[in-house]
Amino acid sequence: MxxxxxxxxxxxxxxxxxxxxxxxxxxxxxxxxxxxxxxxxxxxxxxxxxxxxxxxxxxxxxxxLTKSEYNHIEAQIQEARESLYNFNRMATRVRSISGFKHLFEMSRLSKRIISIVRANPPKFYQAEIFFYSHLPSAAELTEKYAYLSKQPIKDTEMHLALQRTRDALEDLFVSLEKDLRQILAADIEELKVELDFVTRRSERSSKEES
The missing domain is CATH 1.20.58 (Methane Monooxygenase Hydroxylase; Chain G, domain 1)
Known part of the structure; x- marks a missing residue:
């Protein structure tokens, strides 16, 4: 992009x-x-x-990329940036320090994924579920969590609702980590191949010198 x-x-x-x-x-x-x-x-x-x-x-x-592919990826990135903006806006309303730190890490992961896809658009296809599901769901759940956490009612039902929301956000955090690993998988594999090549070349040079 x-x-x-x-x-x-x-x-x-x-x-x-x-x-x-x-x-x-x-x-x-x-x-x-x-x-x-x-x-x-x-x-x-x-x-x-x-x-x-x-x-x-x-x-x-x-x-x-074709024109339609490029335009589609560009539109998805724009939507993701809007979702991330809403996510960050809602995260600042969370009163719990531990909850805020957790959401901050989710925001950092999401920002990194978007940045990688912006720099290398074809990687979008390795993280489609992030754009279509994981990030939008995280933004929606964070909004609900921020809303519920500010309510004066603190009965058992409210605590259970908050706990379920935290559990869902924890699951999404794990999903975001997997999304990032999926995007970087090809780069890591390519780096391994290059390192193996350099290692073998160094070994050959050492043998020839000896």
């Missing part, structure tokens, strides 16, 4: 077109000030759009 660097570069290049277009319209075509300014603004918007389309195209080609 496009990151802040893409955005900064796009806006910088587009911004440069404003004075250039304005001067060409004023000096080259002898147009009025306001007309030249409008033309410069239109060129700025057009260049911004064209550069963004090109950046997205290059990103798709880099990872071998």
């Amino acid at each position: 496009l990151h802040a660097g893409h955005t900064a570069l796009r806006y910088f290049i587009s911004f440069v077109t404003i004075p250039v277009t304005f001067m060409i319209a004023m000096s080259g075509f002898h147009l009025g000030f306001w007309i030249s300014l409008v033309i410069a603004a239109l060129v700025y918007m057009a260049s911004n759009f064209i550069i963004k389309v090109y950046q997205r195209y290059k990103k798709r080609k880099q990872f071998g």
